[in-house]
Amino acid sequence: MKKFSGYRCSVCKEEYGPEKFIYTCLKDGGNLDVVLDYQDIHKNISPERIIASTDRSIWRYLPLLPVNDQGYENTPLRAVGWTPVYQPGSLAQELGIDRLWIKDDGKNPTASFKDRASAVVVARAKEIHAEVVVTASTGNAGAALAGMAAAAEHQAVIFAPKTAPPAKIAQLLVFGARVFLVGGNYDQAFDLSVEAADEFGWYCRNTGYNPFTAEGKKTAAFEIWEQVILREKLTEPLNIFVSVGDGNIISGIHKGFKDLQELGWLDQMPRMYGVQAEGSAAVANAFKAGSEEIKPVKANSLADSISVDFPRDGLRALRAVTHTGGRYFTVSEEEILAAIARLGRVGIFAEPAASTAFAGLEKAVREGLINKDDQTLVLITGSGLKDVKAASMAVTEAPIVEPTLTALRKALSN
Amino acid sequence: MKKFSGYRCSVCKEEYGPEKFIYTCLKDGGNLDVVLDYQDIHKNISPERIIASTDRSIWRYLPLLPVNDQGYENTPLRAVGWTPVYQPGSLAQELGIDRLWIKDDGKNPTASFKDRASAVVVARAKEIHAEVVVTASTGNAGAALAGMAAAAEHQAVIFAPKTAPPAKIAQLLVFGARVFLVGGNYDQAFDLSVEAADEFGWYCRNTGYNPFTAEGKKTAAFEIWEQVILREKLTEPLNIFVSVGDGNIISGIHKGFKDLQELGWLDQMPRMYGVQAEGSAAVANAFKAGSEEIKPVKANSLADSISVDFPRDGLRALRAVTHTGGRYFTVSEEEILAAIARLGRVGIFAEPAASTAFAGLEKAVREGLINKDDQTLVLITGSGLKDVKAASMAVTEAPIVEPTLTALRKALSN
Numbered sequence: 001m002k003k004f005s006g007y008r009c010s011v012c013k014e015e016y017g018p019e020k021f022i023y024t025c026l027k028d029g030g031n032l033d034v035v036l037d038y039q040d041i042h043k044n045i046s047p048e049r050i051i052a053s054t055d056r057s058i059w060r061y062l063p064l065l066p067v068n069d070q071g072y073e074n075t076p077l078r079a080v081g082w083t084p085v086y087q088p089g090s091l092a093q094e095l096g097i098d099r100l101w102i103k104d105d106g107k108n109p110t111a112s113f114k115d116r117a118s119a120v121v122v123a124r125a126k127e128i129h130a131e132v133v134v135t136a137s138t139g140n141a142g143a144a145l146a147g148m149a150a151a152a153e154h155q156a157v158i159f160a161p162k163t164a165p166p167a168k169i170a171q172l173l174v175f176g177a178r179v180f181l182v183g184g185n186y187d188q189a190f191d192l193s194v195e196a197a198d199e200f201g202w203y204c205r206n207t208g209y210n211p212f213t214a215e216g217k218k219t220a221a222f223e224i225w226e227q228v229i230l231r232e233k234l235t236e237p238l239n240i241f242v243s244v245g246d247g248n249i250i251s252g253i254h255k256g257f258k259d260l261q262e263l264g265w266l267d268q269m270p271r272m273y274g275v276q277a278e279g280s281a282a283v284a285n286a287f288k289a290g291s292e293e294i295k296p297v298k299a300n301s302l303a304d305s306i307s308v309d310f311p312r313d314g315l316r317a318l319r320a321v322t323h324t325g326g327r328y329f330t331v332s333e334e335e336i337l338a339a340i341a342r343l344g345r346v347g348i349f350a351e352p353a354a355s356t357a358f359a360g361l362e363k364a365v366r367e368g369l370i371n372k373d374d375q376t377l378v379l380i381t382g383s384g385l386k387d388v389k390a391a392s393m394a395v396t397e398a399p400i401v402e403p404t405l406t407a408l409r410k411a412l413s414n
Numbered sequence: 415m416k417k418f419s420g421y422r423c424s425v426c427k428e429e430y431g432p433e434k435f436i437y438t439c440l441k442d443g444g445n446l447d448v449v450l451d452y453q454d455i456h457k458n459i460s461p462e463r464i465i466a467s468t469d470r471s472i473w474r475y476l477p478l479l480p481v482n483d484q485g486y487e488n489t490p491l492r493a494v495g496w497t498p499v500y501q502p503g504s505l506a507q508e509l510g511i512d513r514l515w516i517k518d519d520g521k522n523p524t525a526s527f528k529d530r531a532s533a534v535v536v537a538r539a540k541e542i543h544a545e546v547v548v549t550a551s552t553g554n555a556g557a558a559l560a561g562m563a564a565a566a567e568h569q570a571v572i573f574a575p576k577t578a579p580p581a582k583i584a585q586l587l588v589f590g591a592r593v594f595l596v597g598g599n600y601d602q603a604f605d606l607s608v609e610a611a612d613e614f615g616w617y618c619r620n621t622g623y624n625p626f627t628a629e630g631k632k633t634a635a636f637e638i639w640e641q642v643i644l645r646e647k648l649t650e651p652l653n654i655f656v657s658v659g660d661g662n663i664i665s666g667i668h669k670g671f672k673d674l675q676e677l678g679w680l681d682q683m684p685r686m687y688g689v690q691a692e693g694s695a696a697v698a699n700a701f702k703a704g705s706e707e708i709k710p711v712k713a714n715s716l717a718d719s720i721s722v723d724f725p726r727d728g729l730r731a732l733r734a735v736t737h738t739g740g741r742y743f744t745v746s747e748e749e750i751l752a753a754i755a756r757l758g759r760v761g762i763f764a765e766p767a768a769s770t771a772f773a774g775l776e777k778a779v780r781e782g783l784i785n786k787d788d789q790t791l792v793l794i795t796g797s798g799l800k801d802v803k804a805a806s807m808a809v810t811e812a813p814i815v816e817p818t819l820t821a822l823r824k825a826l827s828n
Contacts, residue, residue: 056470074501075500075502075760075761076500076518079498079500079521085488086490087488104490109521109761111797111799147763148761150758151760151761153504153760162814166802166806167581167802169806170805171763171805172812173806173812174754174755174798174808175759176755176758180813180825181812182814182816182817183815183816183817184816184817188817191817192815192817192819192822195819340588341590344587344590345564345589346564346565347490347523347561347589348490349561349585349588349589383799384585384588385525385585385799386799388580388585388802391585392583395584395587396587397587398587398595399594399595400595400596401595401597401606402597403597403598403606404606408594
């Protein structure tokens, strides 16, 4: 496995070899970037060969991932990624921009972006012979781990805050995971999962904490590169709107584009735009303050997947934006709900944490920061079916009619 | 549009030209089969050309569909179909059969099989310049119509029984459909939608009633043909398990295989197995009685998508089985719930109406009707996220723990 050459701390740049069993930097606790041997990758693979792959999943990028092929053919684990990219004309028109792409990661096997990370982490677990994989999750990461572990017939243990939406918990349980509802918030569930992993020898998938999650998530960057940047032959940088909670999605995507740039396969680094809920804006606050210090907040947003007191990948999430010339935005709960309804009217059903990214684009357009000629992609990170309660808040209730034409005619005229 | 040559009544065989605006037979009200000009199709297309298509959606089969290309590129309408086929080893092993495929149609844009029908009906609506499309639906067909209409920017009107799960209604509303909750059951909603279509000049998508729904649904047969029968070079007939409510899914799939056989592209007709909930078994009752008379029942099943008093496509659904040497099975509510959990443990999340098909296979194996050497495919018709309440009934509730290792250790030993 020469392509994977070790880890580098995102804070102090300390390096560790690939044989080391490690989650975060031993010196300062900083998140670790996985280091790839770009020269070796260069020798073995070309962009043309990747583009010619008939594998329409994240596994077409196996040569750029720090894991080897672990099998799992014909299971949901093999079906992760290569999610559709839509170009809803009326949305672009309404926003007054010429080119808009919406990438719907709600179409992953467990209906969220998190499958990308979990698939790679489960493959890593098999490689290091870990029998149990554990994670703390508000829901999507847990469902993704539960689903991917089930597909691979590994055991998953999930710690979720007991306030997580029932729809998300039911999914964990159906996938056969051992679930514990933690009497506390996400951060307490996170700490408990880390302690339990140490104590019981489980492999910990925690977002940000485990360096392989970003490696899974970077596959979205590769797909955007193929599906939009190359296919549409873009000559200007693409603007990418991503909702931010823990920060690991935007940092993972940034890592993917950095990989492509290191390999010389990407001319222009896209501009990354992070969008947070006003009630959970730790990274956006740091951006606004012009600081790299991420201060915890008391998070409170209906967009539960991104409602986070302390972003576990905040620094890299901040840099994904500052290093690419993007911006952070915050949006209100009302704007998040309105974005669910707006996306729905072109046939895309997003959960609140996903519609947040679109609400951010709407705000950016209102503020004149995205203009007619800018080329923009919005990433939808989870299906609206994950949180139907929120969806029902985004729409007006349907009227009840008796089963007669007379009653219907009356209702239609209302 | 030469490939589409008209309609033929499935009861009296009366024929109608393609120019006729018609839903059911004017003589006896029988459901109409769409008649294709197989000779013309033969002239214009070969199986090799279809197999070589890079379009991974139902639209790769456009030469076999009674509609023309209506555009809608880069919308969810174009992303329908070509759903994944899994081969979960542990399931096959547990059942004691060598070859098992699970086709997950929950991966369609609105998370159910019904997208296939709605996509084709919306294309037809555009072709005949119908501005409003209406349907009665317990949920999935409505969501599919709402989603596909939204993608195509058509107006959808949906009549749903007011007892339909809130998750399904929220999805209709998010997609911008005009929804009416009918104070009555599905059958009353159905009748009202037909009356309203006549009264207001709307195009009626109703399952079974509209001949184009089966034409959309037949694309699943084409996919099974490519993804399993051809790819695996099957020499024995494939057994296909399908849950049955209205009956239009199994009859649509049967139509697809009949098309392939008429074209000479399919050697062996698969054996179709229909599975119904015990509480909604109108077609299975007729099968058991050896009669073609479908008698209404008072339906009562938690598998709401197949809980139907009077199957609108019952006769063709019965014949899909009797004409292919299959069988009908009924399964209990407990068996339906257990099947949700069993599928979940290999990473597949099915709604009750979908797990019903798998419960039928389990029963068939128990009864010795499917054996070790039989090659079997189970069709999963909708995502478990559609009905999380049912999912939570299929599993044991998760325990609550305080965020300490001590509390966790205690919970683990329980």
